[in-house]
Structure formats: structure tokens, C-alpha cells
Amino acid sequence: MEWMKILTKELFNHYEKVDNDIPWGRVNGIHRSSWSDFNQSSFESSKMNIGKLLPSEDHKRVELLVNKLKTYHQEKKYYLHGDTGVHNFVYSCNQLKGVIDPSPLIGPKIYDFTYAFCSSPDSLDLHTLLSSFSLWNGNTSLTKERLLNEVVFQLYTRIGVCIKVHPHDLYGYLEAWEEWRKYLP
DSSP: OHHHHHHHHHTGGGOOBOOTTSOEEETTSOEESSHHHHHHHHHHHHHHHHGGGSOHHHHHHHHHHHHHHHHSOOOOOEEEOSOOOGGGEEEETTEEEEEOOOOOEEEOHHHHHHHHHTTSSTTOSHHHHHHHHTTOOSOTTOOHHHHHHHHHHHHHHHHHHHHHHOGGGHHHHHHHHHHHGGGOO
């Protein structure tokens, strides 16, 4: 996924920090008191959409993961695109040239990175993730464990969205889930 490398170098690495007094969450929508609250809300919505498609054990383990994500030292707040999915990429001559249709969000930079990575069921593998992340100029204290935790959580929420918005991709995401679920606590 060459586009992930381009996004990392030319978009994510140039995000601007925002003041701490600006609330977490959607700029023109629901605000949260913390990023953990945003994640909790995303988990609850996804769990409801996914239902029995995944085993109850997976839902329980993702809930443990959401609680684990709360323990990480939060990055600074950034003004994010908020919808860095492949459906919002503009290509010319088979090369990524732009990202359209923002859904502005205040959050940690890792959110847009993992959102982009999980926005297509294609190439959801560790090599692609790590080669793109090697170009990251973000929080240098972001460990491989946290990166994997963030990806697994994003993949779970993506499955929840996919059921309603992109059902044609569901099989591909479920295949990827079988591989990535091994990183659940």
C-alpha cells in the first residue's frame, strides 16, 4: 500500500497541534471529555452493529483492549481529517494525489493513521503496517504494542461500520480479523 507511505509522510507527519482547551471529538458534532470516552462510544456502537457476527469472547476482549488503551499516555490533541479512508482518496496516474471530504476531529494523530490503514480489507498485514509506520514522525514513545492495540481496535470498529456502510467488504474484514485478533489482550 504505497498510499499509506504517502499519507504518513505528506499528511499525518504535518498535522498541527491544537490547544488543550479544545474538546476531544467531532469539531461540529459530539464532543467528549477525553479520547477514552470517544473510544468507549465507538466500541459500544460497533459492538451493537457487529452483534453475533463475532463471538462474545471477542467483544469481551475488545472491551478489555479499550480499557487498556485508557492507560496509555495520551498524545497531544491534533486537528485531524477524521475520515482518511480509501473512499476519500484522489488518484492520478495510479498515485495518491489528495484526500477529500474531511470529517474534522480533535484527537491523537494515531487515529487517522490506523483509520487509513484499516479503511480497506486489502493488505491488512503486519509488514505493510510497520513499513508505513517506520515513516512516522509522531509520538516517539508510541510502542509497537500500542500501535498493534490501536490497529486491532480500529479494525473492530471498522467491521462495525462496514456492516452498515460497506457490506461488500465484510468478508475481507472478517478474514483480516482472524489474523489480527491474536493481538487482543
